[in-house]
Amino acid sequence: MGFMEYLRLAISSLYQNRLRSLLTLLGIVIGVASVITMVSIGEGARVEVVGELEGLGSTMIFIQPNYLDQDVMMGKPVAMSLEDVDLMKRSSPSLSYVSPQITARGIVKLGNREKRTTIVSTNDEIAWMQGLGMADGRFLSESDIRSRRTVLVLGWQLANELFEGESPVGRRVRVNDVACDVIGVMKRRGQRAFSGGMDSEDMYAYVPVTLARRAIGTERVQVVLAQARDVDSVRTAREEIEGFLRRRFGRDHKFRVESAESILESAKVIIGVLTAILGGIGSISLIVGGIGVMNIMLVTVTERTREIGIRKAIGARNSHILRQFVMEAVVLCLVGGVLGTLLGALGAHLVAALSPVPATVSPLAIVVAFASSSLVGLIFGVYPAYKAANLDPIQALRYE
């Protein structure tokens, strides 16, 4: 008895019990649809986050001179000075740009109008690294830094809120009581992802890093942003930086050096876990659907006990009966898989249309859905089919 024979038999049996087959199918459809939708949401989130992180540039390196995790809370944090940053740059030939960041909340005042916001003390190189564009005037220059000029660059929104439409460039404002001349306004950057709880970059005020002590009251460098010459030298650059920090602050000192790749990697891991959890939630409904299939198959086998007896009497082997019933369950689940995939794709499109997550139906999700629905058919179909196959022919023939 060939495959097509079993398939025909299964389809005609399922067709005989249309309503029942349809209802059982529904369980699988919903299960597969939820797996597809959930995995698509995870996939969409991955695409979004990876795109965002790749936008940072894969040659970027992020340095935290003090990495205070729980283990070293006891240890004394070291102070990385601006001189240290210069030394680091000189000892790391693989770096093209190095930019120290000393950031604090502070007040920017124009006349008696004042704004509390984030003051970033940095150097000119940040503009090169991040490709910051200007709406008006210019960014901090190397000579601003060297000469410790009391100058200031405003974020787009901060400029608007302080000056309310007037031109800020050339005007004088006070940054934490240090009088500074506005030399430029940044281009609008818009809300970036993952800036929750913090000021938007459009609200930042940038002052020369050499002004940090006066304007912010500290010269301790919290973060250094650096850029390797090219993608291939990122690894060497990181090694140079790590070497420098160990020489400078001691073997046991804890710091953190991350490149875009390493951040990307951990983000991918996190999102992978997230996707797995979402898929797992979807799978639960698929399993519930599978239990429905098993339940119906058990009923079917009981109802068709006499048929099984007759088939055996005229020469059906156990394996014939087994395959006949497994095929029914698998066909049920595969049809459910097709319909569920369509429904799931619809769900993913709805999520993409109605939420910021660009949920996309990946081929992988479809493969997974199909594999899992036929697996469900097999797993939950085998037991009832096994029961059917092992019925005693005489008992089965006598069954009323």
Add this chain to the structure above:
Amino acid sequence: MEIPLPGGNSAGDIIVVEGVSKVYNTGHVKVNALKDVNLSVRSGEFVAIMGPSGSGKSTLMNILGCLDRPTSGSYRLDGREVSSLSPDDLAIVRNKKIGFVFQTFNLLPRLTALENVELPLIYAGVGPGERRERALAALESVGLKDRARHRPNQLSGGQAQRVAIARALVNNPAIILADEPTGNLDSKSGQEIMGIIMEMNVRGITVVMVTHDDDIAGYAGRIIYLKDGDIVGSEMKNEGRKAATSTIL
């Protein structure tokens, strides 16, 4: 008491049952449905089995038909010991050597007459084209070619039983086992069925049939009487069956 047959184990015997017992264990009660039964049936013979209800007729038929295995004893079918075959091997024997005719027809209600007749060929691995041809031929031989597309519930009892006979015949079995084949039929349909069974027997197929009806039993060449799981008598009919006469004396 069975009458011992001297030539019982000769090459002409298609069925040789020796010392077969069947014990049903239902909880604490043991039922000895068959007690040390000996029986030989020659190839081409027509044997009727009679006896009161519960005497073990169906039990014996099930063992002869390889639907069941004896608790003890030996059963050789066409020279091959089958009492200890695996369920799958028994299925193959049922498919190739045996055709069943049941009192309640036992057709699959969802299939047409033709599809019902095709079933044994499906399990024998016969391809669709040949299957259809042979099934139609079998239906024709029982006079029901024009009912091929009917479902069992669109057939009269006699017609349904003829479909069942066509199904029993379609794979060219050596033996037809019929357990009260006319039990659910009026006497006219019953006679029609017996006519067909006689025809099969004339063509050389061995027939073993259970019946409660003396007239129906009259078609057989030999009648065996069962009581409480024992063969208590055997009667040869002199007129008619050639195979039968050669067996007795």
